[in-house]
Amino acid sequence: MLVDTFGRVATDLRVSLTDKCNLRCAYCMPAEGLDWLPSAEALTDDEVVRVVGIAVQMGVTEVRFTGGEPLLRRGVVDIVTRVAALQPRPRISLSTNGIGLSRSASALKTAGLDRVNVSLDTLDPVRFAELTRRDRFADVVKGLEAAADAGLTPVKVNTVLMRGHNDDEAIPLLRWCLERGYSLRFIEQMPLDAQHGWDRSVMVTAAEILAMLGDEFALSPVGAEERGSAPAEEWLVDGGPGRVGVIGSVTRPFCGTCDRVRLTADGQIRNCLFAREESDLRGPMRAGATDAELAERLAAALLAKRAGHGIDDPGFLQPARPMSAIGG
Numbered sequence: 001m002l003v004d005t006f007g008r009v010a011t012d013l014r015v016s017l018t019d020k021c022n023l024r025c026a027y028c029m030p031a032e033g034l035d036w037l038p039s040a041e042a043l044t045d046d047e048v049v050r051v052v053g054i055a056v057q058m059g060v061t062e063v064r065f066t067g068g069e070p071l072l073r074r075g076v077v078d079i080v081t082r083v084a085a086l087q088p089r090p091r092i093s094l095s096t097n098g099i100g101l102s103r104s105a106s107a108l109k110t111a112g113l114d115r116v117n118v119s120l121d122t123l124d125p126v127r128f129a130e131l132t133r134r135d136r137f138a139d140v141v142k143g144l145e146a147a148a149d150a151g152l153t154p155v156k157v158n159t160v161l162m163r164g165h166n167d168d169e170a171i172p173l174l175r176w177c178l179e180r181g182y183s184l185r186f187i188e189q190m191p192l193d194a195q196h197g198w199d200r201s202v203m204v205t206a207a208e209i210l211a212m213l214g215d216e217f218a219l220s221p222v223g224a225e226e227r228g229s230a231p232a233e234e235w236l237v238d239g240g241p242g243r244v245g246v247i248g249s250v251t252r253p254f255c256g257t258c259d260r261v262r263l264t265a266d267g268q269i270r271n272c273l274f275a276r277e278e279s280d281l282r283g284p285m286r287a288g289a290t291d292a293e294l295a296e297r298l299a300a301a302l303l304a305k306r307a308g309h310g311i312d313d314p315g316f317l318q319p320a321r322p323m324s325a326i327g328g
């Protein structure tokens, strides 16, 4: 079992398949992009599947592929197929910007993918191009449609609101998602951008989002027992069945029930998004470590997990790795 000193058990493994991306979202990356990881430093498909297999033996039941943009990884369908064949079979999901999903949704479903989360921060193509520095709005919409058609449901949409950029879109985005049967979740903007430009005054807080939505919709909270350890607080919209979630990572931290652990594309275990230490699995793996030895390293990495992310601590320091290289 993957347990930390506070008794939290990690059952949800986030696996970054690449740090590369074909968008440059303003809250994530600078317009010029980043220096991508040299391919020799990235785990091979076999290495990824091996680590996931060990984690599954240690009690992981949820595997989410992410990045960077995971659909840029050539072997993604094969990796999903192999992870879906593990015993016990974990639930498998993918976080994507949606570009490329129209081509791969059906193959991913056949491979064993259960669900997708697609990031979309605006319904305005011009604004999309400004926020992501790429003119790809139509591709994302097509990707969402393909995901729903392929049965990768419930299709979830993730939105980050930034004051003065897209904070006027909370209501239109929710309406748009409800009409299409997508489940929308707002995520508070976190200090994890590569350019270290996070500004608390630009972040739109969970309370503000709920106030905006509450003016337009009747929101009734979904019980904590249904939410479990999920970071999103959820509400039924106008009596349901539509729902909306808000992930108040900064102002309503959920560290006390965190069940996550992360594997970066270069084989580092991170026990928290905000961790400043990592535990290397790639080196030992390439030096011939056995599964039992890798499992020991994984367990030790979890033991060192801190109580909380500490964003409000006076000494808070943003981790050196940005969100796109951690795997959000």
Ligand code: SAM
Residues within 6 Å of the ligand: 021, 027, 028, 066, 067, 068, 069, 070, 095, 096, 097, 117, 118, 119, 158, 159, 160, 187, 188, 189, 190, 191, 192, 193, 323, 324, 327, 328
């Ligand atoms: N490229 C894929 C995508 O955009 O969905 C997967 C990786 S992305 C890092 C995963 C999630 O992190 C996305 O929903 C994105 O909106 C979110 N994200 C990125 N930077 C963030 C930040 N600074 N604060 C909050 N969420 C962020």
Ligand code: SF4
Residues within 6 Å of the ligand: 021, 022, 023, 024, 025, 028, 029, 067, 068, 069, 096, 097, 119, 324
């Ligand atoms: Fe790329 Fe996702 Fe970061 Fe946007 S949030 S730049 S799509 S990794």
